[in-house]
Amino acid sequence: MHIGCPKEIKPQEFRVGLTPNAAREAVAHGHTVSVQTQAGAGAGFPDEDYIAAGAQITDTAEEIFASADMIVKVKEPQAVERKMLRENQILFTYLHLAPDPEQTKDLLASGCTAIAYETVTDAAGGLPLLAPMSEVAGKLAPQVGAWTLQKANGGRGVLMGGIPGVGPARVAVIGGGVVGTHAARVAAGMGADVTVLDRSLPRMRYLDDAFSGLFKTSFASAGNTAELVADADMVIGAVLIPGAAAPKLVTRAQLSDMKPGAAIVDVAIDQGGCFETSKATTHQDPIYEVDGIMHYCVANMPGAVARTSTIGLGNATMPFMLALADKGWRQACEDDPHLLNGLNVHAGHLTYYAVGKALGMDVMSPTLALKA
CATH class of the missing domain: 3.40.50.720 (NAD(P)-binding Rossmann-like Domain)
Known part of the structure; x- marks a missing residue:
């Protein structure tokens, strides 16, 4: 051939x-x-x-x-x-x-x-050709989110790990799959206060057992999601339904409840994004602002590395x-x-x-x- x-x-x-x-x-x-x-x-x-x-x-x-x-x-x-x-x-x-x-x-x-x-799938129900890029995007998400949070980029000016006497950034990760797990690990490693939202109780048990409290988990009900999003300095969208359009889990109306200058990183943007206000951007012009909230929605994040x-x-x-x-x-x-x-x-x-x-x-x- x-x-x-x-x-x-x-x-x-x-x-x-x-x-x-x-x-x-x-x-x-x-x-x-x-x-x-x-x-x-x-x-x-x-x-x-x-x-x-x-x-x-x-x-x-x-x-x-x-x-x-x-x-x-x-x-x-x-x-x-x-x-x-x-x-x-x-x-x-x-x-x-x-x-x-x-x-x-x-x-x-x-x-x-x-x-x-x-x-493409595997015997374990995974997505073996998506997983490597999901791992990369997940690890990149807190990194680009931290950059978006910098005041010069329109963000809140919050340091991920804080300093003695000043608390760390609060990060909500929506989705506990490959992207969300890697995002949570890196964000927690940067010193942030991290919570992963997911609807699968077995998955949350696994995350709790595997990472020994490195980050918290929360059931992704509409109420819990709204509360954690409103309290977060950074929200990482890591939801995936294989092959399908990503569900819109955060509405534009909810942006008004968020902290001014908070950062949204939508890793699901390839599938349309999981925030109502998401639109695909490029590495050349990666962030934009909607109602005071900074959005990072680059559709090929792994291309940066x-x-x-x-x-x-x-x-x-x-x-x-x-x-x-x-x-x-x-x-x-x-x-x-x-x-x-x-x-x-x-x-x-x-x-x-x-x-x-x-x-x-x-x-x-x-x-x-x-x-x-």
């Missing part, structure tokens, strides 16, 4: 879909690999590393899309990239279709087969990428139901239920798509 990796063109996105190690593995499996020139530069991988791995360097994205059987990326294809997709071509990347009807329509029109990293993120993502995606290349998407998905869960679009049909529900569109069962 011919595997192509174009340079990411989303603003301030420095990651790359294919590491030199992944390229080397694909070549060793007998596949052809084409990488657009400078695609890996932002993550510290020069063209020479790919050449040494046996890959071909291509000047333009157009050449990649025209020749490759499978396109491997990081972020969802931008409008200009979607026009280059074609029937029977495999697209393997993050998609986050639920809040993005335009992308969904373009992918359907292209006739391609699109497999989304964020909906591109090398760590690229290597972590590449480690997770490589086995699935090789399975798709070695067997073709049909056989690979038939052999692995967890990979089949990643199928979001095939030959003009939407194949992921949560996306169809979010967008009000018809959905074909992925098992039927295998036979189509």
Whole structure:
């Protein structure tokens, strides 16, 4: 199979879909690999590393899309990239279709087969291709939130760990999954007073046992959430419903109850955000203010630490990428139901239920798509 990796063109996105190690593995499996020139530069991988791995360097994205059987990326294809997709071509990347009807329509029109990293599952019920970036985003959230809290950025001017005689910042983390757990660990490590809100009692028991009181937990009822949000200096949104639009858990009206200059970090922004006032921003212009509350809503947070993120993502995606290349998407998905869960679009049909529900569109069962 011919595997192509174009340079990411989303603003301030420095990651790359294919590491030199992944390229080397694909070549060793007998596949052809084409990488657009400078695609890996932002993550510290020069063209020479790919050449040494046996890959071909291509000047333009157009050449990649025209020749490759499978396109491997990081972020969802931008409008200009979607026009280059074609029937029977495999697209393997993050998609986050639920809040993005335009992308969904373009992918359907292209006739391609699109497999989304964020909906591939594992035997434990986890999301193995989303988890590495969730870990990165979770660890980054308190860091960027602390920066947002600085007075020069419009924040309250509160130091996360406080000082003797002055209390620490209060941080509420909504969601106790991968993002929330890593966010809580880092925020607590910075000295903040941290509470994690979740609706799963077993998950809260696990957090209490595993972290021995490093941070507190609270049941995420509407009342508890409203109370903790109002009292917080920083609120981190870490809610995930796989493949679906994120629920809006904090309304605009609730901002008036928050402390002036408090910071919101919405890690769920890729799926539409879990705050009513959230809108996607970029690393170039990451924060904005609504009703005196500072919002940090960068849709590709892990891109800020591109090398760590690229290597972590590449480690997770490589086995699935090789399975798709070695067997073709049909056989690979038939052999692995967890990979089949990643199928979001095939030959003009939407194949992921949560996306169809979010967008009000018809959905074909992925098992039927295998036979189509």
